[in-house]
Structures are given as C-alpha cells and as structure tokens.
Amino acid sequence: MNKAAGAMSYDELRGAIAQRHRALSGRLQQIAEFVLDHPTDVALGTVAEVAQRSGVPPSAIVRFAHALGFGGFTEMQQVFRSRLVAGVAPSYKARLARMKSQEKSVLGRQPAAVLSRFVSEAQSALVTLSQSVHARELDAATAILAKARDIYLLGLGGSFPVAIHLAYVLRKLGRRVVLLDGTGGSIHEQSHAATTEDALVAISFRNYYPDTARLFPELVARGVPTISITDSLLSPIVEGASVVFEIQDMPEPALRTLVAPMCLVQALAIGLDLAAD
Amino acid sequence: MNKAAGAMSYDELRGAIAQRHRALSGRLQQIAEFVLDHPTDVALGTVAEVAQRSGVPPSAIVRFAHALGFGGFTEMQQVFRSRLVAGVAPSYKARLARMKSQEKSVLGRQPAAVLSRFVSEAQSALVTLSQSVHARELDAATAILAKARDIYLLGLGGSFPVAIHLAYVLRKLGRRVVLLDGTGGSIHEQSHAATTEDALVAISFRNYYPDTARLFPELVARGVPTISITDSLLSPIVEGASVVFEIQDMPEPALRTLVAPMCLVQALAIGLDLAAD
DNA sequence: TAGTAGATGGAATGAATATTCTAATCTCAC
DNA sequence: GTGAGATTAGAATATTCATTCCATCTACTA
Numbered sequence: 001m002n003k004a005a006g007a008m009s010y011d012e013l014r015g016a017i018a019q020r021h022r023a024l025s026g027r028l029q030q031i032a033e034f035v036l037d038h039p040t041d042v043a044l045g046t047v048a049e050v051a052q053r054s055g056v057p058p059s060a061i062v063r064f065a066h067a068l069g070f071g072g073f074t075e076m077q078q079v080f081r082s083r084l085v086a087g088v089a090p091s092y093k094a095r096l097a098r099m100k101s102q103e104k105s106v107l108g109r110q111p112a113a114v115l116s117r118f119v120s121e122a123q124s125a126l127v128t129l130s131q132s133v134h135a136r137e138l139d140a141a142t143a144i145l146a147k148a149r150d151i152y153l154l155g156l157g158g159s160f161p162v163a164i165h166l167a168y169v170l171r172k173l174g175r176r177v178v179l180l181d182g183t184g185g186s187i188h189e190q191s192h193a194a195t196t197e198d199a200l201v202a203i204s205f206r207n208y209y210p211d212t213a214r215l216f217p218e219l220v221a222r223g224v225p226t227i228s229i230t231d232s233l234l235s236p237i238v239e240g241a242s243v244v245f246e247i248q249d250m251p252e253p254a255l256r257t258l259v260a261p262m263c264l265v266q267a268l269a270i271g272l273d274l275a276a277d
Numbered sequence: 278m279n280k281a282a283g284a285m286s287y288d289e290l291r292g293a294i295a296q297r298h299r300a301l302s303g304r305l306q307q308i309a310e311f312v313l314d315h316p317t318d319v320a321l322g323t324v325a326e327v328a329q330r331s332g333v334p335p336s337a338i339v340r341f342a343h344a345l346g347f348g349g350f351t352e353m354q355q356v357f358r359s360r361l362v363a364g365v366a367p368s369y370k371a372r373l374a375r376m377k378s379q380e381k382s383v384l385g386r387q388p389a390a391v392l393s394r395f396v397s398e399a400q401s402a403l404v405t406l407s408q409s410v411h412a413r414e415l416d417a418a419t420a421i422l423a424k425a426r427d428i429y430l431l432g433l434g435g436s437f438p439v440a441i442h443l444a445y446v447l448r449k450l451g452r453r454v455v456l457l458d459g460t461g462g463s464i465h466e467q468s469h470a471a472t473t474e475d476a477l478v479a480i481s482f483r484n485y486y487p488d489t490a491r492l493f494p495e496l497v498a499r500g501v502p503t504i505s506i507t508d509s510l511l512s513p514i515v516e517g518a519s520v521v522f523e524i525q526d527m528p529e530p531a532l533r534t535l536v537a538p539m540c541l542v543q544a545l546a547i548g549l550d551l552a553a554d
Numbered sequence: 555t556a557g558t559a560g561a562t563g564g565a566a567t568g569a570a571t572a573t574t575c576t577a578a579t580c581t582c583a584c
Numbered sequence: 585g586t587g588a589g590a591t592t593a594g595a596a597t598a599t600t601c602a603t604t605c606c607a608t609c610t611a612c613t614a
Contacts, residue, residue, distance in 0.1 A: 027592070046571065048572090059572095060593080061572095074571095084361040111545070111548035112411075114544045114548040118543050119540055122540050123403055129396060134389075164441055165438040168435055169531055232314065254450060258442060262534055263395050267388065270531075275388065305561090324602055325601075333563090334563050337561095349603065351602070559611095559612085561608105567604075570600085572598090573597080573599090574597075575595090575597090576593105578592080580592080581591090582587105584587090
C-alpha cells in the first residue's frame with residue numbers, strides 16, 4: 001500500500017506480488033500463484049471465472065486485490081490488461097505517451113526533439129510493418145508484377161513520393177513503368193492503355209485522394225491486376241484489388257513520414273528483381 | 278451470416294467487415310471504420326465506452342454486432358480479445374530470432390526475406406540519423422527556413438521523392454514552396470526568381486544528378502541561403518551551403534529506401550512550424 | 555405529395571457482475 | 585482443551601452492463 005496501486009505497471013505489480021507473497025495468508029498465496037501463472041485469464045475474465053479456475057470463492061479474489069492496495073478486482077484487472085495492449089501494440093502506446101509528454105513542453109518544440117520523435121515513430125512503424133505484412137501477400141504481389149507487361153503506378157497527393165520512388169527503382173531494374181501523375185491533363189488518358197496484361201500498383205492513405213478513388217475502380221473493372229497499399233480495409237482502393245497491403249496506424253497527412261510504405265515498395269521492387277532470375 | 282460468427286478469427290472478421298462495409302447503413306459503416314481502427318478499444322471496452330468513442334448510441338453497436346452475424350456485442354468482443362491474446366504469446370525475442378534466421382536461409386531471395394532485410398536496414402539507418410544530426414544544424418536550418426519568403430526545393434532523380442514529400446508537408450503548413458522539378462523545360466527558369474530573401478533546400482545522393490550539380494552553385498552565387506542534405510562532404514552541394522546534413526552509409530541508388538532523409542525533412546518542416554509560434 | 559420500408563436514438567429491462575457483510579471455521583497460544 | 589484473533593465461504597446487495605423495444609426520423613417510391 002506504499003504505492004498508488006492504480007498507476008502500477010504490470011512488471012511492478014509482479015514484483016509487488018512476489019515481495020508480499022510470504023506475508024499473505026494461505027488462500028491469498030494460492031491466488032497470488034495463480035495470477036502470476038495466468039495473467040491473461042485475469043486480464044479478460046470475470047471475478048467468478050478467475051475464482052473458479054483458481055479454485056477459490058469469488059470473494060477471495062476481491063480480498064486479494066484489496067490486499068495489494070487496489071480498490072477492487074476491476075482496478076487490479078486494469079494492470080493485467082495493460083500488459084495485453086502493450087504486447088500487441090508497442091507503437092501505439094509509446095507514441096501516445098511520447099506525444100503527450102513532449103508536444104507541449106518547450107523542449108519538445110525544439111527541432112532536435114522533433115527529429116528524435118519522428119525517428120522513434122518511424123522505428124515503430126517499421127516494426128509494425130514487418131509484423132503485419134505476410135509472405136503470402138508479398139508472393140502474390142511479386143507474381144503479378146512479374147507477369148505484367150507495363151506496371152502502372154497510382155499514388156497522388158501525400159502518397160506521390162512513394163509512387164515516384166517505386167517508379168524510379170522499377171525503371172532502374174529495367175521494368176516498363178507508367179506513372180499516373182496527371183501532368184498535362186487527365187489521369188484517365190494516361191491510364192487508357194492499361195489492359196489485363198499489365199498491372200497496377202495503387203497507393204492511397206487518408207484522406208483518400210479523389211482522383212485515386214475514381215480511377216481505381218475503372219481499372220479494376222477493365223480487369224487490370226491490382227496491388228493496393230493503403231491504411232484501411234475500407235479505403236476505396238481495396239475492393240477488387242488482387243492483393244492488399246494494409247499499413248496501420250498511419251499518422252495524419254502532415255505528420256506522416258512514409259517510412260513504412262517506402263520500405264514496402266522497395267522490397268516489392270527488389271523482391272521482384274531477385275525472383276526473376 | 279454464411280459462417281458461424283463465433284468461431285471467426287480476427288483476420289477473418291476484418292475481412293468480413295471490409296467485404297460488407299459497402300452494404301451496411303451509414304451508422305453501421307461509421308462503426309465499421311471505428312472498430313477496424315481501434316480494435317483494442319473494442320476488445321477491452323464496454324458497449325457504452327465503444328459507443329462514446331465512436332460517437333454513436335450504444336444500441337447501434339449492438340446492431341452492428343448483429344449485422345455481422347454475432348449474437349451480440351459480447352460475442353463479437355471475443356474475437357477482438359483473441360487478437361490481444363495472440364499478440365502476447367510470441368515474445369519479442371522469438372520474433373527477432375525468426376527474422377534473423379530468415380535472413381540467412383537459402384530462401385533469402387523470397388520477397389518476405391527481402392522485406393525484413395530492408396526493414397532492419399532502415400532501422401539502422403534511423404539510428405545513424407539520430408546520432409549524426411546535431412541540434413546546432415537543425416536550429417540553423419530552421420532559422421533559415423523561418424526567414425525565407427519562398428522555399429525552393431531541389432532534389433532530382435532518386436532524391437525526387439524526398440523533395441516532393443517536403444514540398445507537400447511545407448505547403449500543408451502554409452509555406453510558399455517552389456519545387457524545382459524541371460517539368461516543361463528548364464530548371465534554371467524555375468529557379469530564376471530566387472533571391473537572398475528566399476531559401477533553398479537541396480537534396481542529392483550519389484550519383485549526383487547533373488542538373489543538381491549545375492544549378493546549386495548558381496543559386497549559392499546569387500546569395501540564396503542553402504540547406505543541403507547529402508551523403509558526403511565531397512558532394513557538389515556542400516560547398517557554399519549554409520547548413521549541411523550529412524547522411525552516411527546511403528546504399529546504392531536502386532537499393533536505398535530513403536527512410537533517413539524522409540525522416541529528416543519531415544522533422545525540419547514540423548520543427549519549423551512548431552518554432553514559429 | 556403522400557406513403558412505406560428501413561434506419562436510428564434513447565429509454566426500459568433484465569441479466570450478469572463486483573462488492574460487501576456476516577456467520578462459520580480455522581490457527582495458535584496458553 | 586479453551587479462547588481470542590484472524591481468515592474464510594457463501595449469501596445478499598447494489599451496481600454496471602448488454603440487450604431489447606418502441607417512437608421518431610429519413611430516404612425512397614408511386
């Protein structure tokens with residue numbers, strides 16, 4: 001009770017339980033062992049469930065929480081839940097905490113602090129990327145690109161740098177690329193020659209550029225095989241796509257670094273080249 | 278409802294939501310977007326909490342679950358919880374080990390291995406970036422940009438995506454930007470109006486694009502304050518520059534991910550914006 | 555313009571849940 | 585063996601929660 005139990009992290013809680021274990025009564029010791037062994041059950045279960053699985057009456061569970069300085073089971077459960085969210089989304093939590101603490105301080109506005117913030121954000125974006133992209137999708141995408149006569153690239157607005165970069169790399173590798181950039185008129189005309197023998201790589205993040213949303217379905221309807229890189233399964237370039245890469249947690253347009261999509265398209269291009277031999 | 282919703286995995290559920298999204302009513306679409314973006318909130322929250330955060334009445338949440346074939350919110354929540362449980366199981370170390378082993382295996386040419394290689398390369402590029410860029414340079418660069426009437430951006434060839442991205446962000450923040458891209462003729466003409474009141478951000482990596490090497494000294498000679506982002510102190514855009522950011526260890530053109538320079542320009546732009554207030 | 559089918563929001567309901575309370579039990583010292 | 589203090593189990597309670605129901609609103613059709 002020497003610490004405000006509400007603000008405890010999961011690891012701190014483990015330490016506290018281990019430390020007090022000897023001083024607890026028999027039943028409470030039994031519960032202590034159970035919760036350390038089954039943290040997930042505690043995080044998601046009800047008092048009754050935890051009680052049954054650990055073989056004690058429900059009231060004992062509540063007494064256990066009290067003994068640790070919590071106001072009740074629900075309060076203790078929050079700590080166990082924090083472990084779950086930390087495990088699945090390291091980026092989200094870290095980013096939020098960072099933003100909150102730095103954004104408003106004077107130090108946080110200095111360019112050096114801004115840079116380190118973007119760097120760490122980019123780091124977690126990369127971790128998320130490598131976790132969320134599966135081999136199956138990459139293989140399918142590579143196969144599509146390998147068969148394509150011309151590769152059409154569609155990425156406007158904030159996604160344009162990614163499209164440009166992919167165009168650059170693919171051309172370096174000797175592929176025929178048509179970059180749909182809308183220069184000098186209609187994007188529709190630029191894409192007019194695309195057929196089922198070609199392929200389209202579409203890149204779009206919120207807010208989805210209107211031209212992208214308009215052109216994409218047309219090409220899909222014409223039977224052009226399509227690879228989509230986007231931030232949500234609900235984006236306008238998902239339906240009808242042959243392969244979808246979903247990059248989650250993209251920050252708002254002005255703040256995004258494009259690190260993850262840049263890395264992905266790079267891997268696509270190089271992977272295509274290596275697979276060709 | 279073609280599938281027993283109870284036995285659905287999280288990924289299957291995501292697919293199902295994406296697939297039916299268009300067929301759903303307005304409110305239900307809104308909820309679909311929220312739950313795909315905030316799966317953790319759904320996994321751990323109550324109906325009332327999810328309802329409040331997504332800005333809909335609680336009953337709509339339940340109707341959403343029904344529309345997906347679940348018996349109610351609680352049933353749907355189980356699927357979101359399974360994601361959390363799965364997330365903790367494979368430890369961080371195990372994931373890292375898997376990446377390492379993939380890297381060196383015979384299958385190193387498979388797209389998935391290529392991606393993980395680029396990801397880890399990008400990671401170390403970011404570390405190098407944050408170590409090699411110093412606060413003094415960032416402050417100086419920010420000061421130059423803050424005083425500039427128009428900001429000229431010069432980045433051709435492989436660096437073009439970086440220039441485009443910087444242009445995009447700066448414009449979003451309300452800055453006047455001239456992107457020297459050479460469309461429709463001479464880059465010299467595009468840069469003709471640049472004066473000592475303006476500023477130039479030049480980005481160039483090996484092999485240095487000829488036009489960049491030619492134009493840069495001209496602008497320097499005209500007294501335009503200049504920020505250079507490059508990979509060597511011997512590059513043609515170093516001499517005469519007001520501030521130089523040297524990004525070391527850039528891979529060869531076709532293999533570079535541009536992660537480090539993208540991050541840097543992002544930090545410059547946002548740092549400029551934050552310092553302005 | 556009137557009518558209809560569907561969607562929506564909010565209050566009502568009933569179930570499930572955490573917590574509290576009290577009588578019973580156990581432990582240990584004498 | 586007996587009594588005091590702590591500990592426990594289970595019933596009682598009060599709260600929170602998911603769900604349902606219905607009146608209202610909206611969009612589309614005739």
